[in-house]
C-alpha cells in the first residue's frame with residue numbers, strides 16, 4: 162500500500178450520524194493486552210458532542226459497548242468490536258434540506274456519486290463517525306502506553322490567531338484544548354463572536370508523539386510522514402498537514418537543518434522524521450482544519466433537480482471543528498504508530514527470531 166495505513170493494526174468503522182448506532186471493528190491487536198475500558202470511556206468523553214458552548218449542542222453520552230475480542234479484562238487476539246448507540250438524532254431538523262446541497266459539506270458529492278443519500282445529519286459523511294475512530298485510537302493508545310509512547314495534541318491557531326507559548330499540559334484542562342492560556346482568551350472571544358454571527362471558524366492543531374524509537378517507517382512506500390499525512394487528511398474537514406516546523410519553507414537550509422551532536426539532534430525542525438523514518442526525536446505535526454461548513458446564514462445552492470435555492474439550516478453544529486478535531490487527530494496518530502510498530506517488528510529478522518525462539 163502506497164499511501165494508506167492499516168497493514169497490521171487496522172480498523173473499519175460503520176454507521177451513520179442519525180442511524181441506530183456507529184461503531185468500529187479493530188483487527189491486529191495482540192492477545193494478552195490489558196483492556197482498559199475506563200480509559201476507552203474517558204477518551205470518548207474528551208471528543209463527545211454537547212459538552213460546552215464550543216461544540217455542537219447534540220447531546221450524546223457516547224457510552225461504548227465492547228462486543229468482542231476481550232475476555233476477563235484482556236484482549237484475546239480476535240477482532241475487537243465496539244458499538245455506540247445514537248440517542249439524540251432529531252432528524253426532523255434536516256427535512257428542509259433533504260433535496261438541497263449544503264455548501265461546504267459532502268451532500269453534493271455523495272448525491273452525485275451514489276444517487277442516494279442519507280440526508281439526516283450528513284449520514285456517513287458526518288463527523289459523528291469520528292467517535293468510532295477515537296475508540297480505535299484508545300485501543301492503540303493502550304498498546305503504546307505499554308511502550309511509554311505518548312501522544313498529545315491541542316489547538317495552536319484559531320481564526321488566524323496564533324499561539325505564542327505552547328504548553329501541552331495546559332491543553333489537557335482547557336475547554337477548547339488550547340495550547341496557550343493567553344491565546345485561549347482571544348480564541349474564546351472569536352468563537353463566541355462567530356457563534357453570535359451564525360458563522361464558524363477554522364483552526365490548526367499541533368500534535369506530538371513522544372518516545373518513538375529510531376527507525377519507524379519504510380523508505381519509499383510506507384513512509385512515516387506519508388502515512389501520518391494520509392491518516393490526518395482522512396479526518397473530516399482536514400485540508401492539510403505540516404510535518405515539523407510549519408515555518409520551515411521560509412527558512413534557509415542553514416537555518417532549517419537540525420545539526421547533530423554525539424548527544425543527539427540540536428533542534429527538531431524536521432519534526433522527528435528524516436527520509437520517511439523516525440529519528441528518535443518527538444514526531445511533531447500540525448493539522449489544518451477548515452471552518453465548519455454548516456452555518457446558520459442564508460447561502461446560495463441548488464437542489465437535486467438543478468433549481469437554484471436559498472439554503473437555511475437548522476440542526477446543531479460545531480462553531481469550530483479543530484477543537485474536537487484535536488482528539489480525533491491524536492486517535493489517528495495512535496493507530497498509525499501502533500501499525501508502524503508491528504510492521505517494523507515483522508521487517509526485522511532479530512525480532513522474528515526472538516518470537517520463534
Ligand SMILES: Cc1cc2nc3c(=O)[nH]c(=O)nc-3n(C[C@H](O)[C@H](O)[C@H](O)COP(=O)(O)O)c2cc1C
Pocket residue numbers: 217265266267286287288291396397398399451453454455456477478479482485486489
Ligand atoms: C470533530 C468534528 C466535528 C465536526 N462537526 C461538524 C458540524 O457540526 N457541522 C458540519 O457541518 N461539519 C462538521 N464537521 C466537518 C464535516 O464533517 C466535513 O466538513 C464534511 O464531512 C465534508 O468533508 P470535508 O470538509 O473533508 O470536505 C466536523 C468535523 C470534525 C472532525
Ligand SMILES: C=C(O[C@@H]1CC(C(=O)O)=C[C@@H](OP(=O)(O)O)[C@H]1O)C(=O)O
Pocket residue numbers: 178179209210217218219221250281282283284286287288289290292397476477478479
Ligand atoms: C454528532 C456529532 O457531531 C456532528 C458532526 C456533524 C458533521 O457534519 O460532521 C454535524 C452535526 O451533527 P449531525 O450529524 O446531526 O448533523 C454534529 O453534531 C459528533 O461529533 O458526535
